[in-house]
Amino acid sequence: MKLKKFGGTEQKIYDMVAPIVTGLGYLVWDVRYEKEGADWYLRIFIDSETDTISINDCEKVTTPVSDLLDEKDPIAQSYILEVSSAGLEADLVRESHFDACIGCEVRARGIRPFEGGNREVVGILEDWDKEGITLKVNDTEQKYSFQSLAFVKLYFDFG
Incomplete structure (x- = not known):
C-alpha cells in the first residue's frame, strides 16, 4: 500500500x-x-x-x-x-491517520501471507514511519513494510 x-x-x-x-x-x-x-x-x-x-x-x-x-x-x-x-473500521491511508491512531487496535492485511501463513494480523499500532508500521501483537512488536500491505484499518471486534 x-x-x-x-x-x-x-x-x-x-x-x-x-x-x-x-x-x-x-x-x-x-x-x-x-x-x-x-x-x-x-x-x-x-x-x-x-x-x-x-x-x-x-x-x-x-x-x-x-x-x-x-x-x-x-x-x-x-x-x-x-x-x-469514516466508519468503525476506517481505512488508514494518510499520515495524519497513522499519527491519530497510535495506540489503537488495527487490522493489517498482507498482499501475500505473512510468516506463519496468515494474511491478516490484528495488533496495537505502536509506531509508523515512511517505510511501514510497528504493531504489538501478543506482547511482541512486529514491523510490516507498507510494500507488503494491502491495507491497514481500525479494528472493531464485532463479536
Missing part, C-alpha cells in the same frame, strides 16, 4: 470544506474524488473525537457543504456528493 497524500481536486475540496465541517464539531477524515462507471463521486468522510457519526450528522454536514460547493463550483464536470462516516 502507498500512503495517500491530498493533491489536486481532493486538496482543494478539503481546504474548502474543512472549516465548515470543523465548525459543526466534526473532523474531515478523508476526501475522495473517484470515477465509478460513467459517474464521478465526491466522497467526504467525517469523524468525531467524542462520539460516533450518525446519519443525522452526515445530513447536518451535507447541506452546508453542498451549498458551498454549488457557490464556488470547484469541479467542472457533474458529480454525486456523498457525505458519510
